[in-house]
Amino acid sequence: xxxxxxxxxxxxxxxxxxxxxxxxxxxxxxxxxxxxxxxxxxxxxxxxxxxxxxxxxxxxxxxxxxxxxxxxxxxxxxxxxxxxxxxxxxxxxxxxxxxxxxxxxxxxxxxxxxxxxxxxxxxxxxxxxxxxxxxxxxxxxxxxxxxxxxxxxxxxxxxxxxxx
Amino acid sequence: xxxxxxxxxxxxxxxxxxxxxxxxxxxxxxxxxxxxxxxxxxxxxxxxxxxxxxxxxxxxxxxxxxxxxxxxxxxxxxxxxxxxxxxxxxxxxxxxxxxxxxxxxxxxxxxxxxxxxxxxxxxxxxxxxxxxxxxxxxxxxxxxxxxxxxxxxxxxxxxxxxxxxxxxxxxxxxxxxxxxxxxxxxxxxxxxxxxxxxxxxxxxxx
Numbered sequence: 001x002x003x004x005x006x007x008x009x010x011x012x013x014x015x016x017x018x019x020x021x022x023x024x025x026x027x028x029x030x031x032x033x034x035x036x037x038x039x040x041x042x043x044x045x046x047x048x049x050x051x052x053x054x055x056x057x058x059x060x061x062x063x064x065x066x067x068x069x070x071x072x073x074x075x076x077x078x079x080x081x082x083x084x085x086x087x088x089x090x091x092x093x094x095x096x097x098x099x100x101x102x103x104x105x106x107x108x109x110x111x112x113x114x115x116x117x118x119x120x121x122x123x124x125x126x127x128x129x130x131x132x133x134x135x136x137x138x139x140x141x142x143x144x145x146x147x148x149x150x151x152x153x154x155x156x157x158x159x160x161x162x163x164x
Numbered sequence: 165x166x167x168x169x170x171x172x173x174x175x176x177x178x179x180x181x182x183x184x185x186x187x188x189x190x191x192x193x194x195x196x197x198x199x200x201x202x203x204x205x206x207x208x209x210x211x212x213x214x215x216x217x218x219x220x221x222x223x224x225x226x227x228x229x230x231x232x233x234x235x236x237x238x239x240x241x242x243x244x245x246x247x248x249x250x251x252x253x254x255x256x257x258x259x260x261x262x263x264x265x266x267x268x269x270x271x272x273x274x275x276x277x278x279x280x281x282x283x284x285x286x287x288x289x290x291x292x293x294x295x296x297x298x299x300x301x302x303x304x305x306x307x308x309x310x311x312x313x314x315x316x317x318x319x320x321x322x323x324x325x326x327x328x329x330x331x332x333x334x335x336x337x338x339x340x341x342x343x344x345x346x347x348x349x350x351x352x353x354x355x356x357x358x359x360x361x362x363x364x365x366x367x368x369x370x
């Protein structure tokens with residue numbers, strides 16, 4: 001404070017002494033007008049607004065705040081997968097989840113001298129085995145109901161002849 | 165004897181139906197995923213046209229390592245074989261069921277480096293056996309850059325043999341299992357490499 005006063009007094013003295021050589025007449029100094037005091041009502045409103053911050057509102061009504069934030073985010077068009085292609089970057093909050101899923105998937109990443117990705121699939125074999133098993137099973141089921149050999153056929157014919 | 169035979173028959177029918185059901189479910193799920201990926205690709209293309217092709221392409225090439233798994237990254241067309249597939253990011257079982265997969269970490273088609281795309285021999289690359297040296301392959305990335313490739317080599321390697329190598333110039337590598345018509349887990353891999361002969365960047369709105 002003392003420094004400021006001494007600097008101001010020095011500046012005033014320099015102006016008064018230099019005014020003669022500058023050909024100017026230094027008559028008075030006009031102090032800047034003080035800002036008008038705000039009315040008490042305005043001061044009270046400012047204090048209320050300072051205290052009534054967004055943080056305080058969110059803490060007292062988190063659900064409403066989250067809902068409103070969610071609707072705000074939803075209003076911004078940001079398709080999850082497509083945006084990652086359009087912009088080349090995974091969008092928003094699920095970035096970490098995607099990186100995690102990539103890391104845990106265990107699929108092949110490009111490396112020098114890496115072997116080709118495992119594209120082997122058992123589905124064709126499964127189809128053939130499935131059709132084969134169903135066919136063989138149906139044949140077995142049908143044969144279990146009918147005589148399978150000439151001998152069995154003869155026995156059945158003899159039994160039926162005895163009954164008659 | 166008859167009872168045992170009927171029990172065996174019932175067991176065979178049941179297991180056969182289970183195997184057929186699993187295979188059919190996998191194929192149907194793959195077809196549904198393929199449609200979803202194609203829709204996502206078309207939406208991405210439309211968005212790129214709106215945003216500006218160059219900006220989209222730049223963003224894609226800058227941030228390629230962060231591509232999401234399963235997201236469409238390119239379109240692959242082999243005119244002579246009638247192949248038109250949307251390539252997705254990743255080569256896990258789920259991605260390969262949806263479409264040809266772009267090996268993570270490899271270059272995107274058209275950018276410097278080796279772009280590796282793999283697919284199953286019984287689905288999206290079932291006609292790859294007909295691809296010959298000199299054939300034309302087209303790729304288009306989401307930014308709209310269309311690259312025309314010419315097949316330069318076609319090799320069959322053991323499944324455990326080193327097959328992927330980095331290149332300084334743009335290279336396209338297509339891989340699938342070999343032999344194409346093989347029951348069971350195929351022992352070899354078909355490796356097709358192609359070089360670019362023409363690159364065209366589409367104008368926004370095209």
